[in-house]
Amino acid sequence: MSFGFLGIQFGFALQGGFMSRIFQTLGADKDAIPLLWIAAPLTGLIVQPIVGYLSDRTWHVKFGRRRPYFLIGAVLSTIALFFAPxxxxxxxxxxxxxxxxxxxxxxxxxxxxxxxxxxxxxxxSYGFVVQTLIIGVGTWIASNLPWFMTQIGIPNTAEPGVIPDSVKFAFAIGAVVLFASILYTILTTDEYPPEDLEEFRRKNEESKGFFNGFKEIFQNIASMPTVMKQLGVVQFFSWFAFFTMWSFATPAITEHIFGATDTSSAAYNDAADSVGNYLGTYGLVSMFFALILAFITSKVKINRKLVHMLSLFAGGSGFILIYFIQEPWMLHICFALVGISWASILSMPYAMLSSSVNPKQMGVYMGIFNMFIVIPQIIAALGGINFMYKLLFGEEVVFTMVLAGTSLILAGLSNLLITNRQATHDG
Incomplete structure (x- = not known):
């Protein structure tokens, strides 16, 4: 039931690893890159709660509750991923x-x-960790696709303002994997029908309508559990850090480590491929860390809060170390530490949240929870990154990675706010 996440992560990894490269190739200034990303979190802020609300109220005899949305998203994502480069x-x-x-x-x-x-x-905990394991596989493979395309002879450079063929081929492969993996989940996974189908339909009939839907969503926001609010603080700092990485890892590393700034040069495009390789490392390590967590959570009960806090500290250290290293190979160590954080971010908050909300409202609350992911990204895109790294650290673009590390450490400390034992420990 989690295999479709392989394709979803192919999409996210290619988007996160190479859209800034595409923006730079098309002439974007480094400081303008976060603003070019703003449509993504703004869309998530709107789409996620609505899709969650609708999926809670959907039941199809053949496709179930969640799978219709898998299919719609897969078709649209495949088309967008293919044409983006x-x-x-x-x-x-x-x-x-x-x-x-x-x-x-x-x-x-x-x-x-x-x-x-x-x-x-x-x-x-085990279920979300298994998802994270699959996400790690997808991140590692997809992040290395442009590099692999270059190794088999596909051109890695192009005329100024033109995206190299290596990137185009990578996105095309990602589109195929995304659709095929989500389709596999749709065809092989059954869903449980509502306990009382007639009552389910009656309530949906009573609450149907555009304004009723938005009214219920806002009511759910107003009455969200305390644990969800506390997790929201953790999520804010976590996703501010990763949005900073997705926006600035390519310009920061190509400039600070490789000294390459001409986006049409072979030096820049080779360096950008290397950045994808380093980002692949965090996906690979997140996979192994998730594998370890999967083994542990299948055998013993864990303290989710403690695991998450220590994992975020590891990732924060990895980002900060990027400023201090001199040899490119050491970036693998930095992003390995980031991978530990990534594995935990994709599993522990959702495990804590799912233990604290009404199962009948799981979809809408998962969608609302996404607000704590997209709001920090919107703030970052509207100038938060540029303002904070220059104010706190300096003008060099590599200080964006130091800012990301500082944000992850704050996210780790924010776990101390969570005191509900049902949320922090496996049931």
Missing amino acids: YSSALWMAAGALWVLDASINISMEPFRALVADKLPDSQR
Whole structure:
């Protein structure tokens, strides 16, 4: 039931690893890159709660509750992922990112809700960790695709303002994997029907309508559990850090480590491929860390809060170390530490949340929870990154990675706010 996340992560890894490269190739200034990303989190802020609300109220005899949204998101994501690297202007690339992120969001949160639907509380840490394991595989493979395309002879450079063929081929492969893996989950996973189908339909009939839907969503926001609010603080700092990485890892590392700034040069494009390789490392390590967590959570009960806090500290240290290293190979160590954080971010908060909300509202609350992911990204895109790293550290673009590390350490400390034992420990 989690295999579709392989494709979702292919989409996210290619988006996160190479959209900034596409923006730079099309002439974007480094400081303008976060603003070009803003459509993605803005879309998530709107789409996720609505999709979660609708999926809670959906039941189809053949496709179930969550799978219709998997299919819609898969079709739209595949189209957007294929055409994104063929953008010839910045506005086209930003529009492609907007469509891609919106489409992936349609599929993603129903996948989270599906795990909570089908697993008892005692198995949810294990279930979300298994998802993270699959995500790690997808991140590692997808992040290395442009490099691999270059190794088999596909051109890695192009005329100024043109995306190299290596990137185009990588996105095309990602599109195929995304659709095929989500389709596999749709065809092989059953869903449980509502306990009382007639009552389910009656309540849906009573509450149907555009304004009723938004009213219920806002009521759920107003009455969200305390644990969800506390996790929101953790999520804010966590996702501010990773949005900073996705926006600035390519310009920061190509400039600070490799000294390459000409986006049409072989030096820059080789360095950008290397950045993808380093980002692949965090995916690979997240896979192994998730594998370890999967083994542990299948055997013993864990303290979710403690695991998450220590994992975030590790990732924060990895980001900060990027400023101090001199040899490119050492970036693998930095991103290995980041991978530990990534594995935990994709599993522990959802396990804690799913133990604290009404199962009948799992979809809408998973969607609302996404607000704590997209709001920090919106703040970052509107100038938060540029303002904070220059104010706190200095003008060099590599200080964005130091800012990301500081944010992850604050996220780790924020776990101390969570005191509900039902949320922090396996049931």
